[in-house]
Amino acid sequence: MPEDxxxxxxxxxxxxxxxxxxxxxxxxxxxxxxxxxxxxxIEKAEGSALVRLGNTQxxxxxxMQPGEPFPDTPDKGIxxxxxxxxxxxxxxxxxxxxxxxxxxLARVVDRxxxxxxxxxxxxxxxxxxKSVWIVFVDIHAxxxxxxxxxxxxxxxxxxLMSTKVPASRFGLGxxxxxxxxxxxVSVTSLIVGNRFLVDPSRDELSVGNTTLTVTVDRNDSIVAxxxxxxYLLSENxxxxxxxxxxxxxxxxxxxxxxxxxxx
Amino acid sequence: xxxxxxxIINGKRLDGRLPDQLRPIKIEVGVLRRADGSCYIxxxxxxxxxxxxxxxxxxxxxxxxxxxxxxxxxxNMAPFSVEERKRPGPDRRSIEISKVSKEAFEAIIMKELFPxxxxxxxxEVLQADAGSRTACINAASVALVDAGIPxxxxxxxxxxxxxxxxxxxxxxKEEDNFGEADMPFAFLIRGGKIESIALLxxxxxxxxxxxxxxxxxxxxxxxxxxxxxxxxxxxQFVEEGEENA
Numbered sequence: 001m002p003e004d005x006x007x008x009x010x011x012x013x014x015x016x017x018x019x020x021x022x023x024x025x026x027x028x029x030x031x032x033x034x035x036x037x038x039x040x041x042i043e044k045a046e047g048s049a050l051v052r053l054g055n056t057q058x059x060x061x062x063x064m065q066p067g068e069p070f071p072d073t074p075d076k077g078i079x080x081x082x083x084x085x086x087x088x089x090x091x092x093x094x095x096x097x098x099x100x101x102x103x104x105l106a107r108v109v110d111r112x113x114x115x116x117x118x119x120x121x122x123x124x125x126x127x128x129x130k131s132v133w134i135v136f137v138d139i140h141a142x143x144x145x146x147x148x149x150x151x152x153x154x155x156x157x158x159x160l161m162s163t164k165v166p167a168s169r170f171g172l173g174x175x176x177x178x179x180x181x182x183x184x185v186s187v188t189s190l191i192v193g194n195r196f197l198v199d200p201s202r203d204e205l206s207v208g209n210t211t212l213t214v215t216v217d218r219n220d221s222i223v224a225x226x227x228x229x230x231y232l233l234s235e236n237x238x239x240x241x242x243x244x245x246x247x248x249x250x251x252x253x254x255x256x257x258x259x260x261x262x263x
Numbered sequence: 264x265x266x267x268x269x270x271i272i273n274g275k276r277l278d279g280r281l282p283d284q285l286r287p288i289k290i291e292v293g294v295l296r297r298a299d300g301s302c303y304i305x306x307x308x309x310x311x312x313x314x315x316x317x318x319x320x321x322x323x324x325x326x327x328x329x330x331x332x333x334x335x336x337x338x339n340m341a342p343f344s345v346e347e348r349k350r351p352g353p354d355r356r357s358i359e360i361s362k363v364s365k366e367a368f369e370a371i372i373m374k375e376l377f378p379x380x381x382x383x384x385x386x387e388v389l390q391a392d393a394g395s396r397t398a399c400i401n402a403a404s405v406a407l408v409d410a411g412i413p414x415x416x417x418x419x420x421x422x423x424x425x426x427x428x429x430x431x432x433x434x435x436k437e438e439d440n441f442g443e444a445d446m447p448f449a450f451l452i453r454g455g456k457i458e459s460i461a462l463l464x465x466x467x468x469x470x471x472x473x474x475x476x477x478x479x480x481x482x483x484x485x486x487x488x489x490x491x492x493x494x495x496x497x498x499q500f501v502e503e504g505e506e507n508a
Contacts, residue, residue, distance in 0.1 A: 100362040115468060222465065227460065
């Protein structure tokens with residue numbers, strides 16, 4: 001099939017560039033693509049963000065409603081992250097229930113938000129044991145040019161930061177800003193032999209879906225990790241990737257915060 | 264289950280273990296008649312069975328790969344395996360576990376030897392008590408050896424958690440539920456040595472330095488589990504040899 005041949009050609013190109021110590025788009029190995037963040041793009045949603053990471057585009061919308069708390073956390077709000085890799089975003093995505101890739105994506109984004117305690121869930125209690133705010137984070141892929149995961153994570157936290165809790169609509173007093181205390185950044189690297197490429201583009205991913213995601217909070221703690229794909233990882237490389245992820249996350253966080261505060 | 268006030272009292276954990284101690288482990292090989300390879304493992308209160316079918320012809324045919332074997336891995340929890348009945352069938356958690364476990368095995372199975380075929384790995388959790396994915400990988404690894412599937416080495420899995428700021432090996436339920444971090448690993452062990460990482464996940468909060476310590480703790484635990492896996496396999500083959508003599 002022609003698509004297969006193209007993938008092989010791209011793969012050879014990526015690998016030959018790599019042998020010369022370069023990336024096909026001239027980026028440094030530890031450098032993200034250009035990021036563009038716009039919040040408040042969907043008025044009907046409680047919060048939203050459109051993120052462009054290179055040519056990858058994701059929109060995230062936040063909806064909130066009161067609901068029953070989990071029995072083991074009666075006084076805490078609930079966050080539910082869901083991802084839809086709709087067929088509009090790539091010729092390889094198919095309609096239907098979420099497959100393992102979109103489930104993994106949603107769960108890794110979820111862990112970053114949850115484990116960094118980015119949203120103060122204790123302030124989302126309406127009546128302990130009876131009613132709490134449920135925050136639905138819905139990730140909608142628009143264009144998959146590689147690394148939808150990091151783009152989705154950025155869009156999710158940016159959307160949460162722009163969220164107004166719709167209390168008045170439910171007769172629960174005045175609307176208020178969703179309390180957000182941290183800014184986790186996920187950094188996904190493509191592993192090729194004993195090297196790694198931060199924020200791989202789709203062309204770079206033609207060498208294989210062999211990635212490691214490291215999510216870092218604003219205090220440089222690691223809050224989530226996920227090895228994904230059929231490969232073996234050496235300890236040495238793991239060390240290097242963690243270091244690179246911490247520094248890449250800092251730059252990304254700064255850049256996104258700058259763009260959000262300007263808006 | 265409610266949150267314990269303290270997880271570590273006088274250097275010991277709630278079940279009396281030291282931070283670097285595993286739960287008791289029991290391994291039996293060849294427990295199922297119909298499967299090509301099988302294994303039953305208990306890790307603490309986890310009870311899991313793994314079965315391997317194949318290499319066999321891949322169906323439906325469109326999943327066949329002319330260059331290598333297709334590996335499938337299904338992690339499934341019995342409805343009665345947990346306190347509150349689990350709705351039967353795959354949920355998001357088990358789909359994710361199946362995916363990362365499958366990828367770990369894909370990295371160590373000599374896939375080129377069986378083009379157009381499939382190796383099916385089925386693991387059933389009969390009782391879960393934190394670390395069921397690690398128990399399943401350990402069982403599946405032994406079942407693959409029992410089925411005679413060529414591999415680069417053994418896959419051995421164990422988790423490390425953080426409770427009261429202390430890193431503990433092979434967390435039990437309370438440590439897993441209320442701990443500050445959980446980090447499951449699987450290692451490729453070849454020639455009696457840990458060679459690389461085949462599965463790695465983490466959630467919680469850990470510093471750069473803690474991750475290093477966690478990795479070393481996991482490696483220590485994995486070597487102990489590996490020796491038990493090896494022992495169980497050797498025992499099985501000696502018994503089979505005697506029966507055939």
